[in-house]
Amino acid sequence: MTHVKICGLMEEQHVKAASSADAIGFVFAPSRRRVSIERAQELSRLATNEVQRIGVFVNASYEEIDKAVKTVPLTMVQLHGDEPDELIQRIEVPVIQAFSIRTPADVEKLNSSIADYVLVDAPGTDYRGGSGHVFDWSLLENANLDHSRLILAGGLNKDNVQAAISQTHPFMVDVSSGVETDGRKDEVKIQQFILQAKGDSMERTQEKTIDPVGFFGRYGGQFVPETLMKAVKELEAAYEDAKNDAEFQKEYHHYLKEYVGREQPLTFAARMTEAWGGPKIYLKREDLNHTGAHKVNNAIGQALLAQRMGKRKIVAETGAGQHGVATATICALFDLDCVVFMGEEDIKRQQLNVFRMKLLGARVESVTKGSGTLKDAVNEALRYWVTNVEDTHYLIGSALGPHPFPTMVRDFQSVIGKETKRQILEKEGRLPDAIVACVGGGSNAIGMFHPFIEDASVRLIGAEAAGDGVDTERHAATLTKGSEGVLHGAMMKILQDDAGQVQEAHSISAGLDYPGIGPEHAHLADNGRVTYEAITDDEALASVIEMSRLEGIIPALESAHAIAEAKKQAQSMTADDVLIICVSGRGDKDMATYAEKMEGLS
């Protein structure tokens, strides 16, 4: 995917707005965007490690460049003057050499540059170092060029970047004035630019060979055995119909209110705010739902739909048992037959939930295959569904599986984000700066994020499970470590080996212990709209204690991953900022794990 550089940054909020860019640039040459080395150093601290820091110079001395490289520190240097090759050679970090392009002869010069990258720009008018004018991209189109070292600059903005990319296939696009309003950087424009550049390059590379219905970019689809196709198609039609039926929506919301106890508060966490010393922290309280987590929002929606389709038998999988409990609960309420598949390992660590399901009248089937966790439970649930498809609905518990499941589950969970948006506008009169949610399969996160996707100023961060650490063999960090593949009916991101065998995931949290991530998240990761960070078991456990003691709220282990990530995010935010954490569930189900892991807690 094409990289994006936001250049000429001078202010904190703009560095933050550029968090999903691949590179940020500081101008050290005479320009109205010039910053001192010290200022660049301060700003640079606000960017995540993955972001390249690029310093822009015009005919500076080696000493000056080297000082900036070491102090900021810079990860790349960009030269716009007549720097000699000897200087380029001496610079310790990769070098970008800039060229103004007017004629085909200018294009030829690019190939003789010894720099690591070549940046092409329109001829400058005022200062050297970029003019903001567009040059004729077609000059590059048929040129004999190494596009993997090409950086395109000059007059780019959100409206033309897509065309620029498809015409010139650069390694990176570089923008400065195109994301400014009245000569100053503009957060919204920065984010829109990144979305356009990344989103559309996705589309461009996507194999447009398959039916786009049910796809998010390249992810999604209906990769199921033929026996299930009829059920999947019927579900697709039934959901489409129900979605637009006011009666259905009314009934769904009736149960959310009268049975689940919605709407859930957006609680201001005063003590956490104080303790973290950064942004105002708000907690979206999915832990207060009947049954203890967000899962019930989806279970009600799907159970109503199943009945609408004349199906009175339900099969479900469960990891932490929260989805199993939610499903068993709703099946009791609506008098539906209920079978829940659950991995043997999860049965052990979530015994309370196993008993709850039984008490509610569900049949719990232990799955001993594989690692005995969520992936294996989904396999068995799918096999059961293949065999009983004529009268059974598969009530999948996360934003996973063949279309329409990822869309439908997201829609049912979007009540989380919709309420949150209304609540934060009431409380703060504005949108939040950042929202963090944990991602297993991705349902609470997508439900929270979806209503904010178009709001470019709201940073969205998913916290996945790093288990023992992403560099160990034991983690569930699908977006950090995974790659594209087909599992459980959809093209998504999965943990797999070189031969395409799906690997086992590991997390202390049964609900995040899954080697895949729903297709919409995979797409949002690719296009950069959502960033995903990985949180280890230990970090999550520490957050359980912290939130319990600061707020009197014992979170679920899954939710604790979001809290731990929020704490990290808070460090680079200020008191004027607002950060929302989705507390997807309460910790009752995890009490045995907490007791064991925190033995001797005082």
Place this chain on the structure above:
Amino acid sequence: MKRLAELKQSGHKAFVAYIMAGDGGIEKLGEQIQHLQERGVTAIEVGIPFSDPVADGPTIEAAGNRALDEGITLEKVLEEMQRFDFEVKVPLIIMTYLNPVIRFGAERFTLEAKKAGASGIIIPDLPFEHRQLIEPFAKQQELVLIQLVTLTTIDSRLKEILKQAEGFVYAVTVTGITGSRDELAEEVGAFTRKVRELSPVPVYAGFGISKESHVDMLRDDVDGFIVGSAIVQAFHEGRIEDVEPLIDAVTAPHSV
């Protein structure tokens, strides 16, 4: 695959054997293929093990896990097939889940499969709608992408699928996963008759076929049978002779 059409013309029934490549070690693959072709099977499906075989029952899943424990991959199977030093006399069909193919690369897969002497591909989790992911590459290599139809395939869809069918059509005779069954549902006969009426290519019944009684029940309504779990288990237990009566029951000339 022309051979399959000719067989149909002649009125003989086809017997397609499914084996799990690498169950018992990769060297068993060649042995098993030779054994089966000597015993007169019509074609062989070479199964590729997969970590999450949701269309398969316990027998094939267990065989797949044994093969995975042996370190078997799609690549190793294709390499082994390219090394065969005996004459392969029957069509070989690669049966694999989609993910190993995506990982390997669809184009590379069809290229290597062709080199390995395969004539066709079956991918149980690649529905008709998404066949474009593989079919164009398969066509380039003149490999046929076998389609499955099932008891739950609605009529309009069945017609669409059959219009495009090549090689043979895999008629799934149970609503469920692979594995031996005592009995097949009554409705299966009507289903295979319907498929056969509409299909331009031979129709083979598979999933759950493990007994002569199943063959007797469907003989007049299909062009052949696909037997998987029974063969996989017999090879695993070293008693492949036990399946021979079933092969004979299908392939022996039969007066109608």
